[in-house]
Amino acid sequence: MSARTTPAPPAPTHAATPEAGPSGGPPSAVTGRPARRGRTLLLALAALLALAALAVVHVGQGTASVDLHTLWQLATGAVADRTADEQSAAVILDSRLPRLAAGLLVGCALGAAGAALQSVSRNMLASPDTLAVNAGAYLAVVAVAAFGVTLPALPAGGTAFLGGLLAAGVVLGLSRAGAGPIRLVLAGSALTLALTGLSGMLLLLRTQQTTGLFAWGNGSLAQIGMQSIDRLAPVALLALAGLLLLGRRLDILALGDDGAAVVGVSPRLTRSVAVILAVVLAAVAVTVAGPIGFVGLCAPAVVRLLSTWAPVLVRHRWFIPASALAGVIVVLGADVALRAVFGAQAGAEVPTGIVTTCFGALVLVVLAYRSRDMGATGGSTAFARLRSRRAFVLTLVVAAVGLLGAVVAGTLLGDARLLFGDVANWLTGRSGSFVTYVLDTRVPRVAAALTAGAALAVAGAVVQAVSRNPLAEPGVLGVVSGAGAGAVTVLTVVPLASFWLIGGSALVGAAAAATLVFGLAARRGLEQNRLVLIGIGVSAGGGAFVSLLIVLTDPYNATKALVWLSGSTYGRTFPELVPVVGALVLALPALAVLRRELDLVGLDGDTPRLLGVRLGATRLILLSIAVVLTGGAVAAVGVIGFVGLVAPHAARALVGRRHVRVIPVSALLGALLVVVSDTVGRTVIAPAQIPVGLVTAVIGAPYFIWLLWRSRAPPSRRRTALSQATRLGKPVAAEPERRS
Known part of the structure; x- marks a missing residue:
């Protein structure tokens, strides 16, 4: 503001x-009354x-028992004659008083x-x-x-x-x-x-x-x-x-x-x-x-x-x-x-x-729940334009080619660099033991990054449309944090839990967080700012809960906690990708069927009702799809942020706001972002590795900040144009749109 x-x-x-x-400023003299x-x-x-x-x-x-009598002796200086317990005095003076x-x-x-x-x-x-x-x-x-x-x-x-x-x-x-x-x-x-x-x-x-x-x-x-x-x-x-x-x-x-x-x-x-x-x-x-x-x-x-x-x-x-x-x-x-x-x-x-x-x-x-809506967030101009069919096809092809290149690079690069011939021999079963071991561990990681990135990007596009907030995403709305809290809880209580139990707990945590956030925000009309603020609060609470579990149960293994909370594809196998692949298989056809409703829900609260769309039920279905996608992605690679924000924004800027185009492009861009981030994390300091979630945060946060900076420029330029036109006595024409 x-x-x-x-x-x-x-x-x-x-x-x-x-x-x-x-004007609500300093109080008047009446405040000086007795x-x-x-x-x-x-x-x-x-x-x-x-x-x-x-x-x-x-x-x-504290761990050592200290009664009021000892405290009184310390306060009055009686410890100097050694009548008080010297050990208790040392504990108080060296630890508790500094604390x-x-x-x-x-x-x-x-x-x-x-x-x-x-x-x-x-x-x-x-x-x-x-x-x-x-x-x-x-x-x-x-x-x-x-x-x-x-x-x-x-x-x-x-x-x-x-x-x-x-x-x-x-x-x-x-x-x-x-x-x-x-x-x-x-x-x-x-x-x-x-x-x-x-x-x-x-x-x-x-x-x-x-x-x-x-x-x-x-x-x-x-x-x-x-x-x-x-x-x-x-x-x-x-x-x-x-x-x-x-x-x-x-x-x-x-x-x-x-x-x-x-x-x-x-x-x-x-x-x-x-x-x-x-x-x-x-x-x-x-x-x-x-x-x-x-x-x-x-x-x-x-x-x-x-x-x-x-x-x-x-x-x-x-x-x-x-x-x-x-x-x-x-x-x-x-x-x-x-x-x-x-x-x-x-x-x-x-x-x-x-x-x-x-x-x-x-x-x-x-x-956030008690406040009134505090003004627009300054949405991105990516929501405002329609692009031609040629732009959509070109973007789709370029994104697909870029993703294919990223997958090839992710397969070949790492602590051990391979050649195309090594991959060909591995596919035909003629590779040596070293190449077989490397590719057996590396290819599932690339697949995990690809599918998780696509799932988070599609979930972000759905959340932004339903909330009508271009700055919303599963991470900002607490869904990612909820999924992480569910998975870490099971890992803490059942250290040897199966992958399916961990994945199911992540889904339950994501659903609980989404229910809490959207339930609180929906009671007052799902206002944009309130939705985001409640989501940030729930996300912070979920992160604190996860940290509490880790510190209480395994305080000396911070590396394990950081890897999970930062997102990682390390050690993934193909069976562990079943939840996220299943989520994508179910979600993408459902979103294709609901593409019209998704476009209408993203406009306002009145237009869908006028056109016969049951707004409450449609929102619930769409948000359920987003929760399933997020839970599957977190179960596969842990907590990764900003993918659900960056990919849908880039997609809308490139192909317009029709979700029949936004969804596939978002999936490709999200997969591309996570695959590239995972490859960078595995190669830049090889043989050591950087979790993929940290790389996406470092990439995504500057984009988000640039988006906030950029979103404030068009209105000011528009006001300047209006003022100049007014001084010149000229009418201001509306900006034309390019339609498909």
Whole structure:
């Protein structure tokens, strides 16, 4: 949503309160009444008491028993005469107090950073997570560790700051001229997936140098001593003080850029300084505890809910510290709940960020469900034109030839390079043992990549049509994450489970995620933005659930987890491709029969009904087909993202929007993308390998970001043309379409 066209304040509820100032800005003098101040003081007292109680419980939890008497002795200095248990004292001083201090520092930093980013972007969904700040900072830290460089706390924090600042700049640059706040979340999610893919590559390629970073990558408060906290806490306090000093300017900025400029406040300078300070806070949090998810989203949301009862909280000099305090309560509450539910030993192994991510995903789903539609997403122009039959045939032929070339290259290339004669001898049964072994393992991998890519691409085309959202795909809508959660659950409970059981669980997980996402979104008309936001929340929750299972059951085998979550064709055999091949065999003829309904459903909600299409039943059938395709693909190759977005978009741009053409071209392009990605992953660092899902993420995320950037250009050019025509007194003709 453009910063110059959206006068919304950081707290959407302000306008509904009589205490709010003009245009939902700072509250008027009525907020200074004793009753209002009494409510604020009561709220602050309750928050401090809750924080104190959490701190006491937090310090008392752990594998070693520590009672209140020992805590009191430590607090009063009685340990100095050795009357208290020295072992318990050492545990508290060396482990639990640093963990508590880390929770205080991280919660305060992330809560304040989220409040500042939401105010600057005027988007209640902005946070260090949705702006990819945490992902950028984490990648910077992992990149340094992957090359064997050990940095002290301050240089490590500086490295994280540079990575987070670069990521925030990209996301804010894409969303500034967008048509709605959904653009920011989509751009942040895409960039987060790309940066996470790069981090995953480093974790897999440099396993020894990055030992322990998988769990830390989910956010862990475990500390050894206070060294990092002592060095980084002053930095966080300075950044927090800077945000408080900017409080009045942020209040004025909430009234709009023009109003702020009139009173001498520079909108651009204020935003830049606030973003830099927020990224500093996020970098401090990542350096101390890793990327703890969604605290920067949840804490300001809680404060906004409380602002309806204590309106003074809408002012930034209260809003920012209140969000910081709420962030501390969220982090410590999650850590206490983690150890209370899973036990002291599991609490030491399970990252706190998994719990906060689950809670944050729930908050995101609730916010998306309760909100009104927040504007168009800026759909691609690929939905707007029809192409000639000649263009369709040419595209189909070129895509088929390209796929054939990719299959040949994938068969010949790898850690052992073969020739055409080797393949011919293998087909006729005359090859040697080495060539036979290589091709017996390589050809099923190529077939798995081909079929899974085609299935994900077709599923993406169906999901985009049904949701009428050109930015939707099975991964964004949580279906891929649900399938992965189902498969990992079975692998965890039944380690020796058959492939058919794993495939069936993936299908069940995909169906459950799709039912949840579309069920929640459909109650309010399947609005585009709400659908995507709920899907992102469900996807984040599914990813956190998978990480929790892995850490609880096999915490020392992070490589196995990363390979599965990143998608891989390693070790596939032809029988294991039966589910995805069966899904394609069933889905493609069904979609060919339903091609007219698919075109109509993708238009609007009224046209299908007028033409006799039963919209609800048709949507259910089409979504069921997409779920079956996604479940089969995940069962075959694991979790792969962006294929269902990139391939249908490219297909529509090349052949138009008629699905009788889009479906086959999407299938070919999706297969081509995954086969090429798999070949690159197997050859670029042979004999080591990069999972195919990481390669597709690195390829697909830039395409997605380019799509967001491109989608904002045509409207501006159109407005320029309209204004020029108006000045010249000329009518503006509609752009003609080329029809088949």
